[in-house]
Amino acid sequence: MNNYTPFCCRLVGIDVTANQEEETDKETFQMEYNREKDAWAFRTIDNKYWSLDAASAGVQARSASVTPQALFHLEWLGDGTVAIKASNNCYIFNKATGSLVATTEAVGEKEKFKIRIVNRPLLVLKCEYGFVGVKAKSEECCCNRVTYDLIQLEGCKDGTYNFKASNGKYWSVADNDMVMLDGDGPTPFIVEFKGNSKLTIKAPNGNLLKTEQNGLFKATGTEVNASTLLEF
Structure with a gap:
């Protein structure tokens, strides 16, 4: 999955960041749909799920299961990009440091991401x-x-x-x-x-x-x- 800017989301420790251009297994996430909540979970190569940290509003990959904080809503924007809303009802964007946080209530350019299918040739x-x-x-x-x-x-x-x-x-x-x-x-x-x-x-x-x-x-x-x- 790619950010709208030319950087890839990746796992660094437990933090999910978007501040590098290369694509490796760390930039590949499995999307799992939750029909009951009409939401998505993102699983890492280490079998951990993205999860919203309540204290920092940061996105971390530390959950071993799909909790309410590990579910995200996708809003397709009609131009090939998507906005990702976390469980706190805020949109994810990447800070200047590359860290992903969910603190904005409206979608601008920095809240746009691109999802690229890599396992369906x-x-x-x-x-x-x-x-x-x-x-x-x-x-x-x-x-x-x-x-x-x-x-x-x-x-x-x-x-x-x-x-x-x-x-x-x-x-x-x-x-x-x-x-x-x-x-x-x-x-x-x-x-x-x-x-x-x-x-x-x-x-x-x-x-x-x-x-x-x-x-x-x-x-x-x-x-x-x-x-x-x-x-x-």
């Missing part, structure tokens, strides 16, 4: 009508396939993602808002997690990818609902 996407993949004898992307297609996911440092289809072509968006699998080069999409194994994908036109029962897969969605949520 291949995706299978499914909606209520079937699997997402290549429509037979065409370069259209459809969402009612009976069998799945493997989709290659490429994360970018600016927080966007590129999708490459099983035909070797990148996803693109046509003038009629159809998702096409015909790109020789990548098109940036924004991915937002919406709970356990659910996500939305925002196209460059600002709309969400929307599924239809007839298999049409178009960048026309304007709200998060059953037609714009994809299971991965």
Whole structure:
């Protein structure tokens, strides 16, 4: 997970900081969704969870289990960044020292983070009508396939993602808002997690990818609902 500034969050002792540019296992965190609280826990490589320290409002990785102080709410900001709200109802930001603290009540540039998927190089996407993949004898992307297609996911440092289809072509968006699998080069999409194994994908036109029962897969969605949520 990366901060909006060009630094990575990492574990230093028990403190979680964001003041270095290199990426190692210390900068990789497992996100675990809590359905009851609609919140997320962050597990470190040492199997400790991020937790809010009540005295300092700092974020430390010292909890052996998911306590109320170890749950955080994610607020997706629509531009590939996310704000993280701690159990004290304040947003996390990194101080000049790099330490992460939760003391602000509004989201500004310093409260923006980017989350980059590192363990999902291949995706299978499914909606209520079937699997997402290549429509037979065409370069259209459809969402009612009976069998799945493997989709290659490429994360970018600016927080966007590129999708490459099983035909070797990148996803693109046509003038009629159809998702096409015909790109020789990548098109940036924004991915937002919406709970356990659910996500939305925002196209460059600002709309969400929307599924239809007839298999049409178009960048026309304007709200998060059953037609714009994809299971991965």
